[in-house]
Amino acid sequence: MSTTNHIGKPTSRVDGPAKVTGTARYAAEYAVPDLTYGWVISSPIAKGKITKIHADEVLALPGVLQVFSHENVPSLAWFDRSYKDQVAPGGSPFRPLHDNEIKFSQQPVALVVAENFELARYAASLLRIEYEQEKHETSLETKREDGFEPGRGKTGYMPPPPPRGNPDKAWEEAPHRMEAEYVHGAQHHNPMELFATTAEWRGEGKITAYDKTQGVYNVQQYLTKIFGLKKDDCRVVNEYMGGGFGSGLRPQYSVFLAVMAALELKRSVRLTLTRQQMFSFGHRPHTLQYLKLATNADGTLAALQHHALHETSRFEDYTENVVNWSGMLYQCDNVKLGYQLAKLDVYTPLDMRAPGAATGSIGLEIAMDEMAYEAGLDPLEFRLRNYAERDQNQDKPFSSKKLRECYHQGAAKFGWDKRTQAPGSMRDKDGKLIGWGIGGGVWDATQQKSAAKASITADGHLTVSSAAGENGTGTYTIMTQIAAETLGLPIEAVTFKLGDTDLPEAPLQGGSWTAASVGTAVKNTCEALGEKLLKLAQKLDDSPLKGAKLEDVEFVNGQIRLRSDASQAVVLRDVLQASGETKVEADSSAMPNMLKQQQYSLHSHNIVFAEVKVDEELGTVHVTRVVNAVAAGRILNLKTARSQVLGSVVWGISMALMEETVMDHKFGRYMNHNYAEYHVPVNADIHDIDVLFVEEEDDIVNPLGVKGIGEVGMLGVAAAITNAVFHATGKRVRDLPVMIDKLL
Amino acid sequence: MNSFTYHRATAVADAVREQSGRPDAAYIGGGTNLIDLMKENVARPTHLVSVGKLPLSDIENLPDGGLRLGATATNADTAWHEEVKSRYPLLNQAILAGASPQLRNMATNGGNLMQRTRCYYFYDLATPCNKREPGSGCSAIGGYNRVCGILGTSDSCIATHPSDMCVALAALAPTVRVSGPNGERSIAFDDFHRLPGNQPEKDNTLEPGELIVSLDLPAKGFEKNFSYLKLRDRSSYAFALVSVAAALELDGNTIRDARLALGGVAHKPWRDQEAENLLKGQPATVETFARAAAKVLENAQGHGSNDFKIELAKRAIVRALKQAVEGSQTASDVFLNSNP
Incomplete structure (x- = not known):
């Protein structure tokens, strides 16, 4: 009997306790020092031009740090391709604060950044912007x-x-x-969690963006291309999401504005959209x-x-x-x-x-x-x-x-x-x-290309990671089940990490492909780790597994044992302790088998x-x-x-x-x-x-x-x-x- | 949101004093509507006078057999009060058909009367609205007006009053006791809210600085034959498209007394006494109800996306009156699963 067959079981969410106790952190909740707050101002018209922004009136308020608009947005990447994310449609992506053109109602036209949230919101309410309205067409019927x-x-x-x-x-x-x-x-998607970014400024040209996104790598690519950041200096994190439904597939203007402001002000910036603004981006x-x-x-x-x-x-x-x-x-x-x-x-x-x-x-x-x-x-x-x-x-x-x-x-x-x-x-x-x-x-x-990393410590705890997303679907849980079953461990002995560009690359969390893509990568990676563990097991004195190939053994109940004779087994933790290693690691990836699938x-x-x-x-x-x-x-x-x-x-x-x-x-x-x-x-x-x-x-x-x-x-x-x-x-x-x- | 100062009033006189001569000041009870309006910059009071801790939260019997509902009693405490449940069940049902338990726990009775319209344009500063900014125009006329009114509208405003509780109150006809710079006075409930006319910015007939202190219900509660029927786009936490408070006093199958009020159709809770007169002395039949319904909607005018309300209101009136005759306790359209 195996106690470590987890796949298919109705395992409760492994992230459930973190969510119900409030320790799960969402994009707007990360505590970073010296934080400033942004508030986005949205266009009241659907088409036209901004003719005047009375920023000076607002900048006079003590504690207001800057009013960003097309008038003072820094010089950024020029070509459309720099703004194209992984799922951008054909055409020319919207560039926030790029020029004075209004292309749609509720377009972000300015960002006020202040020392605190209330001040940013108040200042935004005072900012006068003049527009020249043009005739718009919004009716599909016509x-x-x-x-x-x-x-x-x-x-x-x-x-x-x-x-x-x-x-x-x-x-x-x-x-x-x-x-x-x-x-x-x-x-509109209307996830419960509002779009938000906490852009942590970590010194010249260095940013960590805690962002509401269904794809941290997609956002990283977007930010590095637009702001000319090095990949290593631009970390994007999303450990939890209060619903996405596709709204987080593309980098939204919230992350653009927060990161732009942080780089300009050399301060950390938090930006949260309003519920009304949740109707402004797709x-x-x-x-x-x-x-x-x-x-x-x-x-x-x-x-x-x-x-x-x-x-x-x-x-x-x-x-x-x-x-x-x-x-x-x-x-x-x-x-x-x-x-x-x-x-x-x-x-x-x-x-x-x-x-x-x-x-x-x-x-x-x-x-x-x-x-x-x-x-x-x-x-x-x-x-x-x-x-x-x-x-x-x-x-x-x-x-x-x-x-x-x-x-x-x-x-x-x-x-x-x-x-x-x-x-x-x-x-x-x-x-x-x-x-x-x-x-x-x-x-x-x-199935999409996906990578993962696995690491098991001497106490037998396995950590598997891949920069996948968890928007409430159960990614943490199913990946934990796959890893635990592959290496024959109890659920509690496994931790799965995701949503961080410091982790191996995973595709966007969308298209119903995460289980297939990241799941297969996790399986492959755990099997690669299993192969290393088998080699270590074979080094034990009197190892019953000597001469066995990977396909001859199975990982069950915390043991590695011969498929042909379950009594011929070694305890995984004994193997690790005997090996003298503090941890054993493997990484691997998975690609769809095109030849078979086509x-x-x-x-x-x-x-x-x-x-x-x-x-x-x-x-x-x-x-x-x-x-x-x-x-x-x-x-x-x-x-x-x-x-x-x-x-x-x-x-x-x-x-x-x-x-x-x-x-x-x-x-x-x-x-x-x-x-x-x-x-x-x-x-x-x-x-x-x-x-x-x-x-x-x-x-x-x-x-x-x-x-x-x-x-x-x-x-x-x-x-x-x-x-x-x-x-x-x-x-x-x-x-x-x-x-x-x-x-x- | 604007900066504002805050004063917690200790007595009615103190509250009134804080307000007097300050058109930029506002009373705040539970804040379930005002805070939203402030966040949206629809309301920008610079001084808030909190009346939540005033000793106005009692619900007590009156010598004339009526019941006094304190202005700061919460909607929840009011709905679940034993006297309200047993003597004015119509009010209980109407309150429970509105908002959510969380909101009802915060919202006060006085505040319920004072809540402002839910017209989309009133809430969106990007669009003209005569109620928010007199003279700017009404966007709802010729615009999207599903939530807007069909009765008593004007060329300057077609907004509705969003309350459920007030629809039952319109039927029960309490007096609204208010206190202000010139002392106390009483306002008949039907005279409290007003039609928009050419002053849609004025929701009611309160004078500047006046504060609601209680709602005094008359003895008659129509506790046997009543119905509050609320029709909306989902089963809870949605404002009424049309709601009907129906209350009858029956003698056999003959209607002795009748009250009929509608929500979701006008700038004020819409009581129609002419229609009530068509019910009185008549047999309680669908034909009688249909005549009353036709009377209520006689001068109704649709504005495009709310045209359907005219027919819906007629049907809702007939249904509510039928339910009232049956003594049905159905508060609203909340659906009970018959396949548990």
Whole structure:
């Protein structure tokens, strides 16, 4: 019996105690000496020029150190490429305080730095700035005809595959047809933790930036290029994050401004954005989707078209994969997918949990529901008839795909067989309408290059590190489990460190790839350390492991023992103590096995069953039950994985029923930019949520067999709920969120 | 946030004295709204007079059978007070439909009356707002006005009063006792808040320096047949799109007395006595309720993104009156899971 098989177990968060006792430190909480405080001033207009900044009035206040603006910003890197971070879209990145041009509402236009926070905020409230306003365009509706196809500017973006078959003809000839447009507005990430940077000045040209970011190396690269710092002199740290959801993928203007001010003032600077300013640097774009589906008499899809148009800024072409999924989720031989952007006077949109797929699954999965009704089929039966055995976009088999099992297990758990098809045909005992709907999706299983380091001390404590991110997903915990299991140690004997450019490089915390990428690096590194430990073990007098190769032994229960004979074992701690070494170290990295992977399509899938209850008179909707069945390879930790999917469902409920950043185009400005009016669910909105994992064995995706679950759980939730609302009421809402007024 | 001085008042007279002649001064109770407004630079008082420690937190019976709610009693203590729960359950329900437990623990009764609108534009200094800056214009008219009013609006302002508690109070009709530089006076609740007209910067009829000391509820509490129905964009911690306080006195199926007030629709808690008169003496039927609802919304005007409120309010009135007849305790649209 092994007590050190940790992978897959519902291990509680190893960072839980630090979080609940307050010892976990966030970007704005690091105590550094001689700290000053910054306050950002944001533009009230969406387009125009700054004509005058009355900085002198504010500088006269004792304790105000500087007012930074385009008028006195230091000379910095000149070329756009210096400002490009790892996930920058094509175009010309926004440069804070670069010139007097206003490109979007709430653009940072000045930074006040003072000896204390209150003074900085007060001074900022007094600063008079004059503007010359120009006419802005912020409405996507007015740009329907101005869409363009973007280039491959951004990492991870894939233009839609070329059309296949003859979708127009097939649509015309098919017996069942539908076409519709679906819309959702802009949404903002709104993590609980505000964006903040504590820039510690460590002497001329030396900075440590404690920054809210999902990628410390990305920020380091950004800062070194712009400010001409040496890598060794620019340390970036993020040990904890109060939610990211993609908002921390790109270096934000908070880190730019804090570091710029610290270098100029030769003082440490702390800068925290306000909740209102959290609406100023990237969002899920307002998107219009047009779908056109046709079905044969036997219920198979005859044709599928999916076109999307979404906003981007004037200066960058933000792209995400909205429509591509529609060419691979269902079997269909006549497919046309289109994707366009339109430029507006807004900030560049930004990856937000399941970027593109969360959006695309709304269009596709509501359209599939409409199509099922047109064809007179149960929506689940309709999906089963169109099950994709191969990825037709790439014409490749899936490395693994247990979506069919998700359909069956999810349906059984939910009780789908008791559903009656007709809208308005189900009611609860109080007479409220009941609606049941489904929706699902597909997401990439990706692995990125990643490195790690491991070190075990004579007392048997293992420390593993990699500059990965932990935004509440469970990175600390799963990496600890992988390391502990690989070297046969109890959880308590392992410490995992992350979020620091002093540690080996890891990719951005995004794309659902951390478990696969960093996990594999941790595994490889611990195996490399294991090899060293085996050699030391073999040096013991009378070692039972003499002559054994690494593959002949296993690390279990704090021992190294022969696989063939478990009684032939040495205790790891004895090995270390006998070796005379104070510690043994190894480092290694992991890369995806491209040769093995390129023949396959690597994806995770899910299906969501949702129940709503609707008060038909008052238009209120409550999501009373959700079952989310997910096939995402191997699950490393049932507890943290389940939590991720629970969070996804909550967010899906939010997308379906509440969430939208509303812009007043008269001002080109988001008007509900606060927590009171930007609605996300409260506890009272959330009822039963069930998460099912249908595990897949897959040694193609990576040696751990994990596909990642950060995003897949979100897919189809909003569509399932919207479809359930149709089932309850007969009202087909095609612009989300489904709020009271749309059901009256 | 502006710099300000702070004085903790020791007596009502002391508080009033601190305020008099200082239009830049403000009373602060729980601070749950004023502090937000100061952080946003919407309000910039230079002197705060804290009234939180004044001896005005008692809730006590009045000789006429009514109940006095001290101005500094918290919303939570008021809602959960035995006399309020048993005699004025409508008030209990309305208070509990608002804000969050944390806010209700801080917020005072006087402060609840004094809270300012939640109109998006009022809160954003980048946009014109007549209420914040008289004469600058109303951005909500022709703008995004989901939270704005449909009744009693003016060309200069369509903001709403955000309180839930005040909607129940409008139905229960207490008097507001105030103390000021010229002594004490009483204001009927219906006269306390005002419509925007061409002076939207004025939310109420208080004279400069006047301080609310208590709310005196009349004896009649409609404790048998009442309902507070709140409709909003999520189940808690959201302001009402439309809320209805309905209170009935029934004799068999005949309505003897009726009170009807709405929240989320006007610059003040909207009580409609004409509609109440249409209910009185009538059978308690859906038809009667619909007539009253039509009356309330007779002159309603939508402003684009809040057009739906007209129909929603009609339906909410009918539902709330139905619930009142049933003696239903449903406070709001908080949903109880039927699949625990």
